[in-house]
Amino acid sequence: MKKPRISRREVEHIAWLAHIELTEEEKTLFTEQLNEILEYFRKIDSADTEGVSPTYHVLDLVNVYREDEVQESLTREEALSNAPKKERGFLKAPRIV
Amino acid sequence: MSVQGVIIGLEVHVQLTSLKTKLFCGCSSDYRGKEPNTLVCPVCLGLPGALPVLNRKALEYAVMAALALNCKVSKRMFFFRKNYFYPDMPKNFQISQYDRAGGVPLAVNGYLTIEDQNRVKKIRISRIHLEEDPGRLVHLGPIDQSPYTLVDYNRAGIALLEVVTEPDFNSPKEARLFLQKLRSILEHLGVFDGSLEGAMRCDANISLEGGTRVEIKNITSFKEVERALNFEILRQRDLLEKGISVKRETRHWDEARRITVSLRTKEEEQDYRYFPEPDLVPIVLSEEFIKDVKRRMPELPEARMRRFMLSYGLPRYDAEVLVSSKDLADFFEECVKIYNKPKKISNWMMSDLLRCLYENNLELKESKITPQSLVEMIQLIEEGTISVKIAKKILPTMILTGRSPREIVESEGLTKITSRKLLSELIATVFRENPKAVRDALTNEKAVHFLVGQLMKKTKGKADPALANEMIKEMLEAVRRKEGSSKASTPSQ
């Protein structure tokens, strides 16, 4: 079997970056699944990209702009309607330091 | 403070405050003093399906700034997502630019020169990015003791220019001079107003010889930068002197407590997992676009300084101080327009006006003084209505209240005493009260000054100084003559 591309440690690290707690079972499951996904991408490696510049966007468009004109914003009620915790018009979040 | 072996680099964040809207959406950028979370939309909140579109003006302003900072503007560039989980961004990423992995900054390889005690120094600018400002986090008390965080996304998505320097500074003062110059340039370009709170913020990295690089975040104004860096130098030097090694870390500048505090380090660089922003298309800048921006670029501080020297005959030092702030330079030119005595105006502005603003912790823009009132004050002196001393005395009132100087001196009875009769009575009193000084004054010029001073004190500065001087000398002469005749009549021993 090929050496896994993503280790269990990396899965733990990614979970930490995303502030997600994973159970031991989930860590095993996600390590397997992420490696399977990356296996598909291995096929891309076989393509010859010699002399081809990287694609940063799939569209051929460039320079799409808007003018500096004020549009109406959401009301505060709308803006905060999905917030689980709020206080005096602010969203309330745990202190992260 | 000058310390051997200090190396400082800056990462400056400047809001393009002249824009009416945010960088990628039409929400108003006029967020200061607004109710929290009232200037947000699906784009700046990162709601699913929302599509960011670049503000054309923001790009123009950014290119203009890059050119003014002597940078090479990239011909083709992309936006990247900088991923991190911190509540200041509702999307969990910030749209920014990246200088690695195929990313191209807006501009690279620029410089600014600063001048400190006649020594000119070039500060290299490694790159400039265009990116979004994060939201505002409100903590209750010090950041490391707040029970929770309150979040306002009105600021999230405001156009921000990130200017990164090479570690070319060797003192906190140089860092401040750089920020002042940067501010003046951006203000002259008309893209930025540095008097707005939080419009210019910076992070600094600093290391001492034999130490380690420490990053300081949350320096919220160019006035704070010197203070924060001075504190950090003392802290690091103290550790090194005790033989304790300086930890490589990120620290937070606590403005209220005036100290830096250690923060749990956020993700390291590679953990931001940058990747190209798929919702925004690449930007291709043509030669014509850049030429057009260059053509529309207004006069920059350095050119303005030379013009001040040439057309107003100001010494280099005056011109330099005046153009160090666009407001100051504009104010000066307004004054000259109504009263063509540039040097006189410059003298008043550079000494008393600036000191008075500083003492009241005000920016010129925040004060109530107008070019008209400053000129009127100078004219009151010229026409002999008030003394310089009185002018200095009423200047703070003019700055704080905006009252006209003529009205102040009239309502407070501060006009000069020019009546010879009144002055001679007052001088006679001064002579009576200071017999020893009068005797000294007959032979010693310095004691004459003392008498003039006493008279000024008695009149609260209202005596016409030239007239007072002249009359005191006359009256001393009278005393001398009298003494001479009385001496002559004394029989010789």
Ligand SMILES: [Zn+2]
């Ligand atoms: Zn918006």
